[in-house]
Amino acid sequence: MWVIVEEVRKSIRILLAYPAEVIFWVFSPLLWVIPLVFQGKALVGAFSSTQFGNLAGTDDFIPYVLIGAIISTYMFSAVWSMGNSFRDETYYGTLEHILSSPARPAYILIGKGLYNSILSTSFVIVQLLICVFIFGLEITLIKILPIFMFLLLLIVGLYGIGFMAAALTLLVKEAHGLLHMFEYILFLFSPIRYPVEVNPITKTISVFIPLTYALIALRGLLLNIEFNFLKNSVILFGIDCVLIPLGLIVFHYVEKRTKTRGTLSDY
Amino acid sequence: MVGSGEIVVDGIHKVFKKGKPDEVRAVDGISFTINKGELFGLLGPNGAGKTTLIKCISTLLIPDSGSVKVGGYDIYREPLDVRRHIGVLTGGERSLYWKLNPVENLRYFAALYGVPRKITKERIEYLLDLMGLTDKTRVRVEKLSSGMKQKLSLARVLIHDPPILLVDEPTLGLDPYFARFIRDFVKNELNRKLNKTILLTTHYMDEADDLCERIAFMNRGKIEALDTPERLKQSMPQKQVLEIKCQGTLEREMFSSIEGAASINISHGDGFAYLRLNTDNPEIILGNIIELVRENAKIYSVRVTVPTLEDVFVHLTGASLKDG
Structure with missing residues (x-):
């Protein structure tokens, strides 16, 4: 467990050594949100639309999109950070020293994922404050616990995907393009920015994407849209049970393959 | 096992x-x-x-x-x-x-x-x-x-x-x-x-x-x-090494016709070329070697010494430790 704590601590220390990165993390939530607001207003002419409500279950376009943006922040930061983490270690020249230690790579990756979840959470808190104070989103204390439960169910599953993303980077070294493609596919087929009901194909495919269930649940809780609490939590839990062992198996397989081929520290 | x-x-x-x-x-x-x-x-x-x-x-x-x-x-x-x-x-x-x-x-x-x-x-x-x-x-x-x-x-x-x-x-x-x-x-x-x-x-x-x-x-x-290290050095058939420090271009092939010289090693460092020949009779081959070196290089020093690990390595493999 100490490995995980020290991994988080190390990553934060390295981040703090780059002041420009810290400035990014302080201001970017705000800069990220404002264009979405203007985009919504330009398209719909207001912050709400009956046409939109028929598909999404809520007339309020802006909070709908902002919640999608918030959840996808977790999704992409987990996949990106865990995916690129070992590439960063190769750049530092420390990868082989980490992997020749008795610490299990999964713990190191969880530490890297946790560090990123902490950053994402600070990002998301700023975004939520914008939602609450500017767009009147209501978050009552009674909603906090289920919100955290769904976020936790989402994050655990994301770590499984993160293990696979890390494996992919070990294998192909430069995985930026593939991770971007993964990101765009999710934007297309899950209800991050728009209700997938707008098109029968996106609606069908969205059923197979875990992010969909987290988005339905969290929007349901935050925007008072009716949803099946039990069904969505059971599906997310089931997905976690598959993704975590699958991610570990894939990572273990790829680590062994790179050690056999001698490409572990290739950049 | x-x-x-x-x-x-x-x-x-x-x-x-x-x-x-x-x-x-x-x-x-x-x-x-x-x-x-x-x-x-x-x-x-x-x-x-x-x-x-x-x-x-x-x-x-x-x-x-x-x-x-x-x-x-x-x-x-x-x-x-x-x-x-x-x-x-x-x-x-x-x-x-x-x-x-x-x-x-x-x-x-x-x-x-x-x-x-x-x-x-x-x-x-x-x-x-x-x-x-x-x-x-x-x-x-x-x-x-x-x-x-x-x-x-x-x-x-x-x-x-x-x-x-x-x-x-x-x-x-x-x-x-x-x-x-x-x-x-x-x-x-x-x-x-x-x-x-x-x-x-x-x-x-x-x-x-x-x-x-x-x-x-x-x-x-x-x-x-x-x-x-000692046994490796003692394993050399020739017990002496003729070393010439010079400036210029030396090729191993230049010395291949010298009888009485076993393995030949040419290395470079500090702006000089170092020629090392393993031999039992440095005094016999010295004259011929100096003549050959002078054709392409300026000689700074000549000495007779004992084999080093590098000499043993060259003798065994034909390659220099500085190769690669």
Whole structure:
């Protein structure tokens, strides 16, 4: 467990050594949100639309999109950070020293994922404050616990995907393009920015994407849209049970393959 | 079977790009045993397969065949136990986090090696004191000199107090002062005082000769000879070496017709070319050699000396330690 704590601590220390990165993390939530607001207003002419409500279950376009943006922040930061983490270690020249230690790579990756979840959470808190104070989103204390439960169910599953993303980077070294493609596919087929009901194909495919269930649940809780609490939590839990062992198996397989081929520290 | 020892390498092979035209037999059927508390050297030019072998022993690379036991643990079946018992030091500077200070670096690696939290602090203080880095504890690694970085890398390797050390080209790129410190530390502190078993790879002949109890000559993935430095030098059929220091262009082929000269080695350093010929009769061949050298170079000194490990290596392999 100490490995995980020290991994988080190390990553934060390295981040703090780059002041420009810290400035990014302080201001970017705000800069990220404002264009979405203007985009919504330009398209719909207001912050709400009956046409939109028929598909999404809520007339309020802006909070709908902002919640999608918030959840996808977790999704992409987990996949990106865990995916690129070992590439960063190769750049530092420390990868082989980490992997020749008795610490299990999964713990190191969880530490890297946790560090990123902490950053994402600070990002998301700023975004939520914008939602609450500017767009009147209501978050009552009674909603906090289920919100955290769904976020936790989402994050655990994301770590499984993160293990696979890390494996992919070990294998192909430069995985930026593939991770971007993964990101765009999710934007297309899950209800991050728009209700997938707008098109029968996106609606069908969205059923197979875990992010969909987290988005339905969290929007349901935050925007008072009716949803099946039990069904969505059971599906997310089931997905976690598959993704975590699958991610570990894939990572273990790829680590062994790179050690056999001698490409572990290739950049 | 090779027998029992702290590190037992038995017939390992590692081939890269197998079956392709540019196939590389990096390690080609190597066997040796290193005893507990021994300082054992692998000497060979760049590309001989030394680092590949170290990576196999440290579980970073999976051999194609053969077996390796480290501290009694099998690298295939018990890799985590192997890693707990070894420390791996490599040459070059990139084995630390440059944006962290020495304490932060050591604390992180202590966690990786499962050093209990309550003893980590005193272990870090002890190691930084041992390395003479106590006044640099809060300085980022990027601000330290190359020698200080290597000292800190040594502290990193020792953080979990491993009984076995794999030391790969430890003085690479260091200035003479720090290179001397690292050599003295490896021999006197780690090997003699703390009784660590050490496998050291180097392509510096003096380093191997000065530090190691036994040396294996490695070339093209194979071990060409293995013995104590003295016995290796005594194994030379010719007991003398004629050395000529000059400036100019020398080719080995120029001297191939000289009778009475065995292996010929030409090396370069400090702006000079050094010609070394193994012979039993330097006084007989001297005249012819000087004549040949004068055709292409200006001679600065001529001396007769005894064979070095480099001469033995050239004699056995036909290659120079500076090749590669």
